[in-house]
Amino acid sequence: MEEDGWYYDNGEEMPGAPAADDVEHRVVVERVxxxxxxxxxxxxxxxxxxxxxxxxxxxxxxxxxxxxxxxxEDRDPHLWASVEPSGLQVAGVLTRGLWREWDARFRHEVIGRDLPRYICA
Structure with a gap:
């Protein structure tokens, strides 16, 4: 299975988002x-x-x-995960840098350990 296509985002960046390379900018995450x-x-x-x-x-x-x-969820950064019928929902607020690191490691581990996935439509 390809690396892309097995997740999608519902979250949005916080208002006033600077350039994409600003790793300290806070983001609201909601990914499945x-x-x-x-x-x-x-x-x-x-x-x-x-x-x-x-x-x-x-x-x-x-x-x-x-x-x-x-x-x-009272303090930032925070991130949580929940098993839902649609897949694993992950949500929270953290810096763009923390999110990128967390997400990259999670996807790498899931793919590397070959956990069952499906392509999201």
Missing amino acids: YGLAWRRFTPADWETLRQIYEGLPGWQPLSGDGARWFSPT
Whole structure:
């Protein structure tokens, strides 16, 4: 499966966005990764857990799901993930640089570990 096409964005940059190379600019993230839950095995769920824990900003004691950078949405930066019928929804507010790093590592790990994905229409 190709690297592109298995995720889409619903989020928008915060107003007054500067040039794309400004890694400190805050962005609002809402992305859905097309992970094919119906094809997930118990081993795939374990792999996803391991990927989560290896990503920048992992919050091990978040209690109510996967979170990075902050255990709550009260502070920025924060990022959370939720298993939804459409795929893995990831949302939050963080700097463009943190988002790029987190997203690149997540996609690299999912592809490298060959987790079941689908192309988003």
